Amino acid sequence: MVDMPTPITPRLPRGMRDILPQKMLQRQYVIGEIEKIFQRFGFEPLQTPVLELRETLMGKYGEDAEKLIYDAKHREGKEELALRYDLTVPLTRVVAMYPDLVKPFKRYQIAPVWRAERPQKGRYREFYQCDADIVGSASMLADAEIITMIYTVLRALGFQNFVTKINNRKILTGIGQYAGVSDELLGGLYRAIDKLEKIGVDGVREEMQRNAIPTPVVDKIIDLISLPSNAISELYERLGDIPIAREGLDELTQLATFLADAGVPHTHYQFDFAMVRGLAYYTGPIYETVVTEPKIGSLTGGGRYDNLVGLFSKHSLPTTGTSFGIERIIDVMDELAMYPASIGKTVTQVLVTVFNAELVGVSLRVTNLLRAAGINTELALAGEGLGKQLKYAAAKAIPFTVIIGPDENAAQQATLRDMTTGEQSVVAQTELANVLYAKLHKNTQTT
Amino acid sequence: MVDMPTPITPRLPRGMRDILPQKMLQRQYVIGEIEKIFQRFGFEPLQTPVLELRETLMGKYGEDAEKLIYDAKHREGKEELALRYDLTVPLTRVVAMYPDLVKPFKRYQIAPVWRAERPQKGRYREFYQCDADIVGSASMLADAEIITMIYTVLRALGFQNFVTKINNRKILTGIGQYAGVSDELLGGLYRAIDKLEKIGVDGVREEMQRNAIPTPVVDKIIDLISLPSNAISELYERLGDIPIAREGLDELTQLATFLADAGVPHTHYQFDFAMVRGLAYYTGPIYETVVTEPKIGSLTGGGRYDNLVGLFSKHSLPTTGTSFGIERIIDVMDELAMYPASIGKTVTQVLVTVFNAELVGVSLRVTNLLRAAGINTELALAGEGLGKQLKYAAAKAIPFTVIIGPDENAAQQATLRDMTTGEQSVVAQTELANVLYAKLHKNTQTT
Numbered sequence: 017m018v019d020m021p022t023p024i025t026p027r028l029p030r031g032m033r034d035i036l037p038q039k040m041l042q043r044q045y046v047i048g049e050i051e052k053i054f055q056r057f058g059f060e061p062l063q064t065p066v067l068e069l070r071e072t073l074m075g076k077y078g079e080d081a082e083k084l085i086y087d088a089k090h091r092e093g094k095e096e097l098a099l100r101y102d103l104t105v106p107l108t109r110v111v112a113m114y115p116d117l118v119k120p121f122k123r124y125q126i127a128p129v130w131r132a133e134r135p136q137k138g139r140y141r142e143f144y145q146c147d148a149d150i151v152g153s154a155s156m157l158a159d160a161e162i163i164t165m166i167y168t169v170l171r172a173l174g175f176q177n178f179v180t181k182i183n184n185r186k187i188l189t190g191i192g193q194y195a196g197v198s199d200e201l202l203g204g205l206y207r208a209i210d211k212l213e214k215i216g217v218d219g220v221r222e223e224m225q226r227n228a229i230p231t232p233v234v235d236k237i238i239d240l241i242s243l244p245s246n247a248i249s250e251l252y253e254r255l256g257d258i259p260i261a262r263e264g265l266d267e268l269t270q271l272a273t274f275l276a277d278a279g280v281p282h283t284h285y286q287f288d289f290a291m292v293r294g295l296a297y298y299t300g301p302i303y304e305t306v307v308t309e310p311k312i313g314s315l316t317g318g319g320r321y322d323n324l325v326g327l328f329s330k331h332s333l334p335t336t337g338t339s340f341g342i343e344r345i346i347d348v349m350d351e352l353a354m355y356p357a358s359i360g361k362t363v364t365q366v367l368v369t370v371f372n373a374e375l376v377g378v379s380l381r382v383t384n385l386l387r388a389a390g391i392n393t394e395l396a397l398a399g400e401g402l403g404k405q406l407k408y409a410a411a412k413a414i415p416f417t418v419i420i421g422p423d424e425n426a427a428q429q430a431t432l433r434d435m436t437t438g439e440q441s442v443v444a445q446t447e448l449a450n451v452l453y454a455k456l457h458k459n460t461q462t463t
Numbered sequence: 464m465v466d467m468p469t470p471i472t473p474r475l476p477r478g479m480r481d482i483l484p485q486k487m488l489q490r491q492y493v494i495g496e497i498e499k500i501f502q503r504f505g506f507e508p509l510q511t512p513v514l515e516l517r518e519t520l521m522g523k524y525g526e527d528a529e530k531l532i533y534d535a536k537h538r539e540g541k542e543e544l545a546l547r548y549d550l551t552v553p554l555t556r557v558v559a560m561y562p563d564l565v566k567p568f569k570r571y572q573i574a575p576v577w578r579a580e581r582p583q584k585g586r587y588r589e590f591y592q593c594d595a596d597i598v599g600s601a602s603m604l605a606d607a608e609i610i611t612m613i614y615t616v617l618r619a620l621g622f623q624n625f626v627t628k629i630n631n632r633k634i635l636t637g638i639g640q641y642a643g644v645s646d647e648l649l650g651g652l653y654r655a656i657d658k659l660e661k662i663g664v665d666g667v668r669e670e671m672q673r674n675a676i677p678t679p680v681v682d683k684i685i686d687l688i689s690l691p692s693n694a695i696s697e698l699y700e701r702l703g704d705i706p707i708a709r710e711g712l713d714e715l716t717q718l719a720t721f722l723a724d725a726g727v728p729h730t731h732y733q734f735d736f737a738m739v740r741g742l743a744y745y746t747g748p749i750y751e752t753v754v755t756e757p758k759i760g761s762l763t764g765g766g767r768y769d770n771l772v773g774l775f776s777k778h779s780l781p782t783t784g785t786s787f788g789i790e791r792i793i794d795v796m797d798e799l800a801m802y803p804a805s806i807g808k809t810v811t812q813v814l815v816t817v818f819n820a821e822l823v824g825v826s827l828r829v830t831n832l833l834r835a836a837g838i839n840t841e842l843a844l845a846g847e848g849l850g851k852q853l854k855y856a857a858a859k860a861i862p863f864t865v866i867i868g869p870d871e872n873a874a875q876q877a878t879l880r881d882m883t884t885g886e887q888s889v890v891a892q893t894e895l896a897n898v899l900y901a902k903l904h905k906n907t908q909t910t
Contacts, residue, residue, distance in 0.1 A: 023559075023773065023774060023775050023776055023777060024518055024519060024522050024774055024775055025775070026519070026556040026557075026559040026560040026775040026776070027516060027519070027560075028512065028515075028516075028560075029512065029514055029515065029516055029542050029544055030540075030542060032512035032514060032515075033512065034509070034510065034511050034512070034557055034560070034561075035509070035510035035511075036509065036557075036561065036564070037507030037508055037509060037570065040507070040508040040509060040510055041507075041508065043510070044508060055810040055839050056834050056837070056838075056839050056840070057834065057839075057840070057841070058809075058810060058811040058814075058839060058840060058841030058842075059810070060484030060487070060488075060809060060810055060811075061484055061487040061488065061491060061810075062481070062482070062483065062484060062487060063481065063482035063487055063490070064481050064482075065475065065476065065479035065480065065481070065589045066513060066546075066575065066577075066589060067476055067479060067533070067546075067577070067588075067589065068475075068476065069474060069475075069476055071471055072471060072473070072474070075471050082538065083537075083538060083539070084537065085537060085538075086514070086535045086536065086537045086540075086544075087535065087536055087537070088533045088534065088535045088546065089533065089534055090530075090531065090532060090533045090534070090579035091529065091530060091532075091579075092530070092579070093477075093533075093579060095476050095477060097476055097533075099513075099514075099535065109473040110473075110481055110483075112470075112473040113473040113474075113475075113481070114481075114483065117483070118855065118858045118859050119845075120844050120845065122841070123484065128513065130513075130514070132537035132538075132539070132540060141514075142512045142513060142514065150844065153844040153845065153846075154846075155844050155845075155846045157817075157823065157827075157842065157844050157846070158844050160827075161842060161844070164831075168834070273824075274823070274827060277823070277824040277827035277828055278827045278828075278830070278831055279827075279828070279831045326470065327470060327471055328470050328471055328472070328473040329470055329473070330470060362505075362507060363502040363505060363506070363507055363508075364505040364507075367505075370604075376604065376721070376724070377720075377724040380604075380607075380721060380724035380725045380726075381724055381725075381726070383725070384611075384725055384726045387503050387504065387615070390503070391503075392502050392503050392504075392505060393503070393504070393505060394504075394505030394569070395505075395604065395608060397567050397597065397600040397602050397604050397605050397608070398566075398567065398600065398602075399600075399601075399602045399604070408565065411565045412565050
């Protein structure tokens with residue numbers, strides 16, 4: 017027997033959470049749908065450890081990550097370890113470590129990462145990332161595949177009004193050259209442009225001026241980044257003499273052709289020449305998906321980062337990919353009640369009650385029959401009266417219950433009760449699985 | 464552009480591993496099958512954070528865990544955190560934190576835990592645990608459900624020769640009382656008994672003597688624990704006057720009746736009065752499943768632990784459950800090649816090749832059609848000749864390829880190539896999904 021010491025207060029660390037069963041079922045549905053489509057597109061699963069060497073993780077991020085990263089150690093361990101901060105660095109480490117992986121290497125990973133950010137509503141320090149990347153193809157077909165997959169995933173989850181905004185880092189670099197911005201000022205320029213949607217043209221203008229960018233240059237840039245999505249010919253005219261910009265424009269043109277061939281409707285992607293995306297490592301097309309109605313911010317972000325594998329290897333590999341903001345997607349789906357009716361509050365489809373101690377055996381046998389037929393079945397365990405057992409079923413929102421009293425059992429029958437309507441029917445025990453299957457199937461279709 | 468600094472050597476921390484796609488597909492299959500049956504039995508998914516407060520984790524284990532646990536912190540964090548060491552303590556914390564959870568609370572969790580054990584072949588410091596527990600039922604029905612589920616899971620995975628050994632801590636306590644072993648010596652007694660299978664009767668005898676247990680007592684105990692599985696009436700005769708032992712025997716008798724009613728064949732469970740199981744917190748029935756042929760040790764372990772929730776709450780809750788040794792199960796299934804033929808080396812079922820730059824569009828459209836029909840389809844991205852694309856398909860073991868040259872396309876046809884047999888057939892593009900679906904289905908059934 018265990019001693020009973022003073023209880024420890026059950027608490028969670030700051031910024032952490034439990035996901036209880038009802039929410040977990042919704043979460044599993046979302047992850048399952050996404051995973052199905054990742055595989056439909058030929059992406060393969062990969063698992064990397066939560067703990068990585070600190071030096072592996074710190075290559076990419078610098079000071080920002082220093083503040084947020086969780087270090088880990090065990091008492092006798094000599095290695096400096098940390099919890100992974102994203103799934104991109106582990107991917108590039110894997111690609112460098114196993115040079116025999118067949119290329120292009122298409123992998124997905126849906127897994128938690130850790131960042132000690134200030135906790136706030138809907139923001140946690142452990143959260144899932146959901147990434148799909150293609151390593152080893154420089155073709156715009158790879159970028160087209162990623163954007164097509166984003167479209168397919170979001171449609172499968174029930175999103176209607178969304179658009180993937182596309183830009184190209186090469187065009188941004190070209191704009192910098194066109195406007196004569198020195199390399200040292202490029203970072204500030206990008207940060208200013210990135211805020212266009214938030215702070216408007218005037219805000220960006222001020223921001224650029226604060227960043228020491230001369231006024232005539234500011235005017236030229238504002239002019240360019242304000243061009244509408246369909247103004248690519250305008251950009252060719254103005255930037256066509258700058259090789260890097262022309263390259264970027266050619267890539268976007270090709271990408272658009274591929275997307276049309278792949279059947280992505282024009283309503284679901286557009287060029288946005290003011291989109292920058294925060295991370296420094298992008299080198300080509302970048303993309304970000306926003307929901308337009310209701311306005312809920314971005315659901316995916318990604319792009320091409322051809323130099324990142326070079327962190328771990330002399331031979332870099334062209335890479336492109338996207339991350340689905342799966343936590344935000346789940347939050348939005350919660351808020352808009354976007355789950356299909358088949359995702360209930362419990363996995364259990366039927367509770368087999370236990371009438372009394374003499375009839376436990378028959379309840380066990382019926383439970384066994386239902387499970388063998390593929391029906392998720394609970395056996396009542398509380399050992400209490402029928403009333404309490406039905407109350408349990410109601411509390412858990414189990415849709416059906418089975419009752420087998422002495423009379424029913426003598427006739428090899430069972431009473432099947434629909435917990436939503438209260439309807440009851442008497443069914444032969446051997447027919448129970450069939451009858452229940454039909455009812456469950458009908459329920460899913462009509463509700 | 465990103466600067467290219469000296470590459471960081473891509474390395475893994477000690478005792479950690481990556482799981483590359485091919486192994487991941489097998490792993491996902493095993494986890495998926497287990498999860499399906501957990502849900503079939505009405506167990507609900509739960510997610511808890513990887514990081515817990517140190518005080519939460521340390522309640523149960525003491526010094527052993529101190530040596531093995533990974534601590535975690537972030538630069539400005541004030542909490543003492545650690546990576547979870549198992550899934551049982553997080554479960555009991557959850558149960559204590561959310562008193563409104565409907566009871567019995569049946570949950571499963573399949574997730575990684577961390578222990579800095581000495582790395583060795585097949586043993587890692589991050590490994591998955593796979594637990595199913597029932598909180599809030601003292602009924603032997605709950606224990607019977609767990610054992611029935613173990614049987615169902617192992618059969619579903621293809622295991623044939625296995626047996627769940629069952630004992631009861633109450634009987635062990637009773638044996639201690641019967642033999643007159645003082646409470647201080649009970650721990651040593653149990654540890655000695657636990658080694659019976661490994662070191663034999665003589666070994667156990669020596670071990671007990673080393674533990675200061677008097678020789679006549681040793682004889683009495685050896686006699687009892689050597690009783691065969693079907694000797695429960697013999698135990699009733701000798702221990703029936705000891706209340707705790709009688710209680711334990713009654714529980715096992717009831718459990719056996721329930722297992723028979725639940726349809727678990729007698730060949731798959733047996734009493735083993737010498738089985739102890741290491742952990743101190745068990746209070747009632749304990750069970751452990753071993754594969755008898757080939758001899759590969761235990762695949763599951765578990766039992767009743769009615770006092771553990773009491774770590775976090777004044778009100779304890781009767782709890783029983785089991786852990787599947789999922790890493791060992793996967794190792795054994797690897798070794799014995801137990802995966803169904805449908806689990807291939809890649810998720811991809813077909814590669815659509817790209818004949819030349821002019822025909823990219825048609826390959827994209829055909830890819831789109833196949834994916835819409837639910838077929839896992841890759842589009843060739845390498846931008847190289849057909850030969851290289853087919854080589855890629857072969858290297859990845861993709862079973863089918865589609866080739867659309869100018870002639871085929873003019874006739875709205877495509878060539879479908881079976882990569883295993885080399886057979887080719889020309890099919891209308893609109894019929895491709897149907898033809899391929901039939902071939903894939905046939906392949907799965909016959910190989």
